[in-house]
Amino acid sequence: MSSDILTKVRKTLFANRFLTAGIVLVLIDLAIGIVGRVWTPYPPGADFGISQPPSLAHLLGTDEFGHDVLSEMMYDTLPTLIVGFGVGLSIALISTVIGLVSGYYGRKVSGVVIDVLTTTALTIPGVVLLVVIGAYFRTASESLGYLVIVFALAITGWAFGAKQIRSQVLGLANREYVLASKMLGEKWYRILFTQLLPPILPLTVAQFLFGTLYGILSLVTAEYWGVLAATTNNLGTMIAFIAANAAYLSNQWWWILGAILPIIILGGGLGCLNLGLDEFIDPRLKVVEPEVPLKDIELPIDQGTVVVKAEQRKVKTR
Numbered sequence: 001m002s003s004d005i006l007t008k009v010r011k012t013l014f015a016n017r018f019l020t021a022g023i024v025l026v027l028i029d030l031a032i033g034i035v036g037r038v039w040t041p042y043p044p045g046a047d048f049g050i051s052q053p054p055s056l057a058h059l060l061g062t063d064e065f066g067h068d069v070l071s072e073m074m075y076d077t078l079p080t081l082i083v084g085f086g087v088g089l090s091i092a093l094i095s096t097v098i099g100l101v102s103g104y105y106g107r108k109v110s111g112v113v114i115d116v117l118t119t120t121a122l123t124i125p126g127v128v129l130l131v132v133i134g135a136y137f138r139t140a141s142e143s144l145g146y147l148v149i150v151f152a153l154a155i156t157g158w159a160f161g162a163k164q165i166r167s168q169v170l171g172l173a174n175r176e177y178v179l180a181s182k183m184l185g186e187k188w189y190r191i192l193f194t195q196l197l198p199p200i201l202p203l204t205v206a207q208f209l210f211g212t213l214y215g216i217l218s219l220v221t222a223e224y225w226g227v228l229a230a231t232t233n234n235l236g237t238m239i240a241f242i243a244a245n246a247a248y249l250s251n252q253w254w255w256i257l258g259a260i261l262p263i264i265i266l267g268g269g270l271g272c273l274n275l276g277l278d279e280f281i282d283p284r285l286k287v288v289e290p291e292v293p294l295k296d297i298e299l300p301i302d303q304g305t306v307v308v309k310a311e312q313r314k315v316k317t318r
Contacts, residue, residue, distance in 0.1 A: 019276030025269030029262050033081050036074025044068075044075040044233075054254050061254035064245045069258035072238060077262045079234040080216055083146050084266070087215025090154035092208040095161030096200070100192050102162070103169025115166065118159045126156035127218050134227030153218050154211075161207035168200050205277060209270045216263060235259055 041059075042048075044067065052062040060069035102114035130152045137148075172178065173196065181191050216235075223236025224243060238259035242248070247255045299306045 016276045016279055018272045018279065022269045022271070022273030022276055025265050025272065029077065029081065029266045029269065032074055032262055032265075033078030036071075036076070037078050040068075040071035040074045042068040042071045044071050046071075051250070051252055051255075060258040061252070063241070063252070063255045064247065065241075069255055073235070073258040073261065076234050076238055079146065079232070080219060080236065080262065081266070083150060083219050083234070084212040084216035086146075086150040087153045087157065087218070088208045088210070088212030090150060091157045091161060091211030091214070092204050094154060094158035095165060095207050096197075096204045098158065099162040099165025099200070099203075100169055100196060103166040104173055104188070104192055104196065106170055106173060118162045118166070121156065121159035122163070124156045126153045126214075127221050129156055130218065130222045131225060131227050134222065149219060149222070150215070153215050157211055157214055158207075161203070161210070165200050165203050165207075168203060169196055172196050172199055202277060206274065209274050213267060213270055216266065220263070235262060 046068065047066040048058065048062050048068060050062060050066045051064055052058060054061045058068050058070065060073065063069055063072070098114060098118065102118065105114075130149060133148065133152050178191060178195055181195060219234065220236040220239055223232075223234065223240045226240070238255075242252075242255055242259055
């Protein structure tokens with residue numbers, strides 16, 4: 001039974017080209033990060049000639065300090081991904097719970113209060129809050145850890161998703177099967193998690209994808225503004241050093257490429273996953289093949305016949 005389920009899941013995931021591409025790209029990024037924490041071509045702090053272009057000895061060249069860019073990139077990728085996935089997971093959980101509760105209770109006092117809090121949270125920019133928190137930690141002579149960063153970005157990034165989920169739950173809460181469950185005395189938490197949660201799970205996954213990218217870009221922005229100590233190791237640190245040394249003015253493209261390549265791969269992977277999930281969830285976007293085989297048609301004319309070749313095409317349902 002379990003093997004049948006695994007087979008069905010595997011076929012579902014790999015039947016969609018966007019889902020397949022997204023999974024592969026995200027796994028490549030994770031592999032770079034995990035391998036980079038146990039092995040790199042050179043120790044990340046080893047010194048070589050400064051600002052050397054790519055060569056067989058250094059595939060991504062060396063930076064302004066003589067460090068191997070490929071080794072630095074591999075070593076710095078995993079902390080960046082952990083922050084991104086942490087923010088994405090936190091945003092998905094918070095927005096789903098708040099969206100479910102506020103949508104279920106609708107126009108009741110509790111639902112309205114949660115909706116007002118959600119709207120208020122939308123006005124708080126996460127990166128600015130991170131800068132303020134970073135300034136506080138710097139004043140207190142303490143280092144700002146990744147856990148604080150994830151927390152700060154999560155509590156400011158959930159509101160938009162919660163609004164989306166709430167609007168969906170408001171419609172679902174008035175369906176006949178939900179009203180029937182209420183009339184039969186079903187517990188509220190069973191209605192939430194067994195009847196309302198499954199239809200909005202795709203939105204939860206979308207919030208995770210959005211939150212992951214939001215977390216990584218916010219971390220990079222915070223590093224660029226100097227919120228974190230320069231002793232931390234992530235891709236944002238690399239970008240901060242690139243900006244501080246104006247590498248873009250001295251044409252050290254390999255240094256810039258090394259800092260942004262894992263972010264580009266992850267962004268592409270998340271984008272493909274999002275497209276694949278859209279096709280998987282929305283039946284109108286699914287690609288279908290005609291079930292009846294097509295045949296060539298022969299049309300008689302004065303000088304003989306003309307054969308019209310049948311062409312099998314995959315079409316979308318809309």
